[in-house]
Amino acid sequence: MALLDVADIETYYGESHVLEGVSLSVERGDVVALMGRNGVGKTTTLRSILQLTPPRSGSVTYDGTDLVGRRTHEVAAMGVGWIPEDRRIFTQLSVAENLRVSVPDGDDDAEALSIAFETFPILEQRRDQAAGTLSGGQQQMLALGRGLVGDNDLLLVDEPSEGLAPQIVADVADALAAAASETTMLLVEQNLPLALDLADRFYVLDNGRVVDEGDADAVSADDDRLRRYLSA
């Protein structure tokens, strides 16, 4: 059984029908890339899984349980972590404090933080530094580190490379690979080489529908098969 199985979801913002029957699945241990142009519904798919914008129909089965109708905090407590596009780092707090915020109640802080520090040693070196002073790439590591300390089985990662300079994107790719060795990931990403390099499987969304899917090994970033849905 897949860890996450999204089946035929229809999601609206008011009267605006954004997802028109999206289905996808994520096997435990895999990285699945969700690609597509701006505005096609990638973020809305993540919001639908998290129940921030619950689908009006269809199902979202996570580890055997349907999430539709549950509260977002329950979904989070079940082990679904979210790394939003804007990262939501507390810039005034230290690196360690940012990580501690994401440690579930009852878990040991030091033990949880050690997972983030082992995956991203630079965060340990900077543990007492204000997070706002980190580079863009390091802030993305911190955002991923928060996902790891949160005891999550699935991370939903939204556009981690967006707005970053090419050199930093390479650091983010390394950070994602490190995080992916620890957890299962559904990754929204428009940087095709980055996405395909990391992913086991991919889905392409266009106008609220899945228009292509397959093994990441079977396609390349300059394939017309992908380009026609992704170039502006």
Ligand SMILES: Nc1ncnc2c1ncn2[C@@H]1O[C@H](COP(=O)(O)OP(=O)(O)OP(=O)(O)O)[C@@H](O)[C@H]1O
């Ligand atoms: N809160 C909202 N209220 C109304 N419409 C919204 C809202 N958020 C997104 N939309 C609309 O829903 C559609 C899908 O947006 P979504 O953010 O899911 O796209 P996306 O594929 O993630 O693209 P982007 O990379 O631009 O975020 C767009 O037409 C967008 O304008």
